[in-house]
Amino acid sequence: MSALHIEAQVAVIGAGAMGAGIAQVAAQAGHAVRLYDNRPGAAAQAIDGIARQLARLVDKGKLNPCERESTVARLQPAESLEALADAALVIEAIVEDLDIKQQLLRQLEALCAETCILASNTSSLSITRLAAGLARPERVIGMHFFNPAPLMALVEVVSGLATEPAVADTLYDTAKAWGKQPVHARSTPGFIVNRVARPFYAESLRLLQEGAADCASLDALLREAGGFRMGAFELTDLIGHDVNDAVTCSVFDAYYGDLRFQPSQVQKELVAAGRLGRKSGQGFYDYREGAERPQPAELRSSAEVTRCVVEGDLGVMQPLLQRLSASGVELTRRAGQGLLRIGDATLALSDGRLASQRARDDGLQNLVLIDLALDYSSATRIAITWARNTTIEARDQVVALLQRAGFNVSALADLPGLAVLRTVAMLANEAADAVLQGVASAADIDLAMCAGVNYPLGPLAWAERIGLAHTLHTLEHLQQAYGEERYRPSLLLRRTHAEGGRLHD
CATH class of the missing domain: 3.40.50.720 (NAD(P)-binding Rossmann-like Domain)
Structure with missing residues (x-):
């Protein structure tokens, strides 16, 4: 027909x-x-x-x-x-x-x-x-x-x-x-968009509940580093917390209480208080007349950094090197495990482990972890966190380097996966499970998330850009850190990685 x-x-x-x-x-x-x-x-x-x-x-x-x-x-x-x-x-x-x-x-x-x-x-x-x-x-x-x-x-x-x-x-x-x-x-419950989008809200809500940062900073990171049109708190304020919570509860119930879809107590409190977002005048933000919009918190450093050492392949972070070079930073390259050495500091892309755990596991001194960005060559903001034994001087050297490259730098508490990486990994995980269960094809799921909710990149295409190995390890480390089924990696991710294939094949 x-x-x-x-x-x-x-x-x-x-x-x-x-x-x-x-x-x-x-x-x-x-x-x-x-x-x-x-x-x-x-x-x-x-x-x-x-x-x-x-x-x-x-x-x-x-x-x-x-x-x-x-x-x-x-x-x-x-x-x-x-x-x-x-x-x-x-x-x-x-x-x-x-x-x-x-x-x-x-x-x-x-x-x-x-x-x-x-x-x-x-x-x-x-x-x-x-x-x-x-x-x-x-x-x-x-x-x-x-x-x-x-x-x-x-x-x-x-x-x-x-x-x-x-x-x-x-x-x-x-x-x-x-x-x-x-x-x-x-x-199936939620079809494509209302199912796959749940982690976008859930991970920001959890980060807020665990004291990672304030709403304005987390929203700014999803926008300015992740490339999303709006952050999770801005978006739920626009949708209405009563509506968003009801959809989450519906999907949660339909999947027999699967923790991947667990509703947030933070959002339920807002609903109970009648703070439904824009339509009620208050939500995560205050929309009443005269209210000032809070600004994201930023780290600043006056340290002088003119050079750094690149150890090995930085993978998805590779565009950062061109940006650093264009800002006048002298780059020295040598073999290694995909790290940057800036003075006394070690800078690495998060892999879902706590910074303090990774510093201990890998024997890294003054470890600072950086969050994922959609495009390191154009992002205007980035998040970092650091191990407990990292010195203030080492942290400031990293901040100075990133400032020199044109980033606004926001600090997060030492929580696994930071903000953008864990959100994208969980979106990709849910999308992979939807493919595995025959809900839709990988191509249709990526198209749905871009055309339906304006994601800058389909979750599965994003996972392939990061690398399936890194996406899978991030989820495994999140599951180990929290000890929860919520972060269990999809069988499709495991199988595709083991076969050396692609999600869109």
Whole structure:
């Protein structure tokens, strides 16, 4: 099967922000769209809102006036469910309640033709359960858009146990024809994005709980070193802590209490206090009038550093050398285990061990560990920590070197994996497990995380950039440090590393 024919009628049920957005996308793609909502007048109001939004795009020169008029003309409010009987595709975007959605699907199955595809925009409910009990469960599928639907590129095309592959292919091709970036997913809790993204929030919340640093510093590191659009605390304040906590609890419960998805007591306290984020005026940050945004903490040094010794291959940190050289630092190279020697200090990329443990294990004096960066040649901030017996003078020499190269340097407590490295390792670990369990392909998972939540790089591609060995060792060391199943490495990571292969093969 190919994409729905342009003359096929599309129906959308639910005229809230998501339903209206989906209706706009289908209409802009050329389909006649019927929009239904059980609230009197809501569908017509939503269409008026779409018309105003498109008019603003015309005013900004981003949309042709004729395209606006034709799009609005293709949008029609429906007065009843019966008015949707001729639709080739019905997409429901109503309240996230299993019983209510199932009742609606039963009504639609009785009204619509046997060839009609019934799609749910659910973000968390099982497509298999939604289709259970229907006469034609093979026609039921998930079509999960991301908010705001007209702007966000990703669509998760989610197949339940009974969904016909041809139906999934049709919706995949249809989403592509609508200008979206679709991915195939199997119906499991959280699908792709809401499952794989859990560590992004969880690791920052845990670092905060364990006193690694303040919110502003941890957020700045994920943005300025990790390349993420927002830090975890900024993002959960934007999403709403009630919403984010509810999704985490839903995934945690669905996976029978697997500690990888364990909710955070820190976030639960915010919910209990009514500090839900931007919408309530307070969350991790204060959004009330006159409140000042806290700035990340930084280390500064007045030490003079003009040279350093490079021992061995620095792996993913190699671009740092060009940056140091460009800043006038003299580099001397010799064989070794992938370290930098700066005066009395030893600088190494974290491998998930505590700095003090690694100093003891490897016999390293004045050890300072550096965090992962998306790109060491352009990152503006980096985190460091150090072993307990590291002298202040040695630490200051490292800070001075990094300052000279143009980094703002933030200190973290000596916790395993620092901030960016442990977050990326855990994202890659969850993505690998999703591939192992047949939820989606490696390529689709990486695409989903980039297109759906704006990650700078897909988690699996990032793991390959770091090196599977380093990613795996980081997870093993995290598990050893905490003694928790939460950090257990995925079997797929272990197997791929043992085979010398690639996750995208």
